[in-house]
Amino acid sequence: MKKRKRLSYAKYGYIFSIPFVTAFVIFSLYPTIYTAIIGFTDLKGLLKTSFSILADPLANFRLILNNASFKLSLVNTLKIWLINFIPQILLALILTAWFTSNHNKIKGQGFFKVVFYMPNIITAATIAILFNVLFGYPMGPVNDTLVKSGVLSQSYYFLTDKTASQLIIAFIQFWMWYGYTMIILISGVLGINPEIFEAADIDGANDVQTFLYITLPNLRTILLFVLITSMIGGLNMFDIPKLFNLGMPGNATLTTSLFIYNQAFSGSYFYNRAAAASMIMFVIIAFLSVGVFLLMRDKNETREKEAARKLARQIKRGELNKEEATK
Amino acid sequence: MKKGNSVGRRAFRIFIYVFCIFLALLSLFPFVIMFINATRSTYEIQQNGISLLPSSYLASNYAVFTGKTFDPLKGFYNSVIISTGSTALAIYFSTLTAYALVAYSWKMRQAFFSMILAVMMIPAQVTSIGFYQFMYRIGMTNNFLALILPSIAAPATVFFMRQYMLASLPLELVDSARIDGSGEFNTFNRIILPIMKPAIATQAIFTFVASWNNLFLPLILLTNNDKYTLPIMVSLLRGDIYRTEYGAVYLGLALTVLPLFVIYFLLSKYIIAGVALGGVKG
Numbered sequence: 001m002k003k004r005k006r007l008s009y010a011k012y013g014y015i016f017s018i019p020f021v022t023a024f025v026i027f028s029l030y031p032t033i034y035t036a037i038i039g040f041t042d043l044k045g046l047l048k049t050s051f052s053i054l055a056d057p058l059a060n061f062r063l064i065l066n067n068a069s070f071k072l073s074l075v076n077t078l079k080i081w082l083i084n085f086i087p088q089i090l091l092a093l094i095l096t097a098w099f100t101s102n103h104n105k106i107k108g109q110g111f112f113k114v115v116f117y118m119p120n121i122i123t124a125a126t127i128a129i130l131f132n133v134l135f136g137y138p139m140g141p142v143n144d145t146l147v148k149s150g151v152l153s154q155s156y157y158f159l160t161d162k163t164a165s166q167l168i169i170a171f172i173q174f175w176m177w178y179g180y181t182m183i184i185l186i187s188g189v190l191g192i193n194p195e196i197f198e199a200a201d202i203d204g205a206n207d208v209q210t211f212l213y214i215t216l217p218n219l220r221t222i223l224l225f226v227l228i229t230s231m232i233g234g235l236n237m238f239d240i241p242k243l244f245n246l247g248m249p250g251n252a253t254l255t256t257s258l259f260i261y262n263q264a265f266s267g268s269y270f271y272n273r274a275a276a277a278s279m280i281m282f283v284i285i286a287f288l289s290v291g292v293f294l295l296m297r298d299k300n301e302t303r304e305k306e307a308a309r310k311l312a313r314q315i316k317r318g319e320l321n322k323e324e325a326t327k
Numbered sequence: 328m329k330k331g332n333s334v335g336r337r338a339f340r341i342f343i344y345v346f347c348i349f350l351a352l353l354s355l356f357p358f359v360i361m362f363i364n365a366t367r368s369t370y371e372i373q374q375n376g377i378s379l380l381p382s383s384y385l386a387s388n389y390a391v392f393t394g395k396t397f398d399p400l401k402g403f404y405n406s407v408i409i410s411t412g413s414t415a416l417a418i419y420f421s422t423l424t425a426y427a428l429v430a431y432s433w434k435m436r437q438a439f440f441s442m443i444l445a446v447m448m449i450p451a452q453v454t455s456i457g458f459y460q461f462m463y464r465i466g467m468t469n470n471f472l473a474l475i476l477p478s479i480a481a482p483a484t485v486f487f488m489r490q491y492m493l494a495s496l497p498l499e500l501v502d503s504a505r506i507d508g509s510g511e512f513n514t515f516n517r518i519i520l521p522i523m524k525p526a527i528a529t530q531a532i533f534t535f536v537a538s539w540n541n542l543f544l545p546l547i548l549l550t551n552n553d554k555y556t557l558p559i560m561v562s563l564l565r566g567d568i569y570r571t572e573y574g575a576v577y578l579g580l581a582l583t584v585l586p587l588f589v590i591y592f593l594l595s596k597y598i599i600a601g602v603a604l605g606g607v608k609g
Contacts, residue, residue: 015427019480020480035457104339115350116350121598123540124540125561126558126584129580139374145376145377242542282449282454288448289447
């Protein structure tokens with residue numbers, strides 16, 4: 001009888017999922033398929049919606065893959081991401097090691113976390129334009145400081161320098177995200193069983209040894225998660241390259257998202273080519289997402305297993321009643 | 328030996344503090360310059376890019392800023408409507424979906440959850456061409472609903488809510504509500520939602536800020552001047568009409584940062600805790 005009652009409630013699982021599934025199908029799944037189809041068609045021109053499949057359906061894809069600007073944008077995106085990510089993860093790791101070490105006892109951690117994370121919640125569009133004016137020529141605040149302090153003999157036109165523009169965008173990304181990465185890593189360290197650290201301490205391991213041989217290996221999953229999510233975010237970089245320097249100079253800050261946007265929403269309105277480029281990016285991102293998916297699933301399963309094991313252990317020790325009493 | 332060690336450790340600690348204070352200044356300084364320059368005239372800014380003292384041109388900068396094509400209050404209003412709408416929908420329906428995943432055992436449950444995990448990372452940008460064409464066909468461009476309704480399906484929020492529910496929702500409560508004769512939907516609204524308040528608060532902040540800061544989709548969907556959101560208006564500061572009006576540009580930027588600063592420093596405790604939870608989820 002109990003089983004029958006359970007079954008009668010199961011239908012609510014379906015009913016309560018209907019809004020999500022409906023919205024997902026309409027606003028995500030359908031546009032994805034639509035984008036894929038447009039990639040095979042002749043759809044271009046402002047405000048056009050009618051299209052027909054090309055005689056050579058793969059023409060747009062071939063065109064995009066051979067397009068010098070698209071290739072450049074892919075290289076730029078990866079370059080800017082790497083230049084931001086390597087220092088970001090290193091700094092986050094160093095700060096994590098300092099903040100979680102039992103010996104340093106750093107005060108004001110709450111304050112530092114709040115301030116380091118702060119740029120992350122500010123509108124990226126605002127930050128891009130702010131840095132654009134900060135690096136202004138001839139008398140932006142950065143030039144002003146560098147000239148007055150004698151570092152530069154005269155103002156430097158950063159925004160016409162390809163390397164400088166790429167480096168500044170990478171710096172903005174780094175500056176916006178290292179606090180986030182640090183907080184995630186710290187919470188990861190706090191999740192490691194403290195007994196392991198105690199044992200290392202008793203064995204006489206110093207801070208560096210503890211961090212290299214205990215903390216880092218235990219953070220593997222979280223590090224991988226940070227890597228993949230940061231990469232997906234990096235591949236979608238749009239606001240900052242668009243507004244910091246409009247993809248200039250000489251397409252040096254043209255990212256793939258900006259390339260797609262420019263194809264579809266300016267010039268000749270090549271929706272078809274933009275859609276083909278989107279699908280190429282979609283495949284790359286989907287591939288990366290599989291990584292996140294596997295990580296999450298494994299972690300989820302191990303956590304549920306661990307919880308069950310813990311419960312079993314408690315029951316065995318007869319601790320369950322004790323614990324319930326203290327609750 | 329122990330003493331020498333402690334001197335070295337003290338020096339190291341001082342180094343850590345100095346380094347962290349440097350990073351804190353690095354986070355704050357660009358905004359400090361921005362707020363100060365918002366009060367200075369364009370002429371003053373061109374003479375000295377940096378000043379530690381505010382000046383008296385706030386009002387004239389504001390006049391220049393609002394004297395051009397757009398009305399920042401309108402942008403603020405539009406952004407509030409879109410962000411509030413999408414946050415409310417994302418929170419309510421994500422909690423409902425998570426409840427379906429946690430409280431009921433149904434055949435498709437595991438498959439559905441796997442699907443949510445799989446699509447969690449796919450960003451809206453890569454499907455934007457199809458989304459734009461679809462919205463254009465049904466006449467939904469320049470309609471805020473096109474930006475609000477998709478929030479009903481927010482996979483990452485569902486994932487977070489599910490994790491929170493698994494950890495802190497006693498299902499016995501649901502059983503006792505059933506015994507009292509409460510309907511399932513009623514139980515969710517009256518009993519489950521209040522219990523989920525802490526999770527709802529953190530997720531609401533993140534959803535709101537993400538929607539508030541979103542530029543890509545509003546930029547392609549909203550083409551009417553009076554539908555512009557704040558980030559679109561910010562992007563106009565980059566255009567030719569403000570080319571030489573530095574004071575006004577700084578003021579425009581400052582106005583968009585100010586509400587976020589207020590929210591952030593009021594709620595920073597919850598926000599940092601929420602980010603940390605996100606790490607646990609990863």
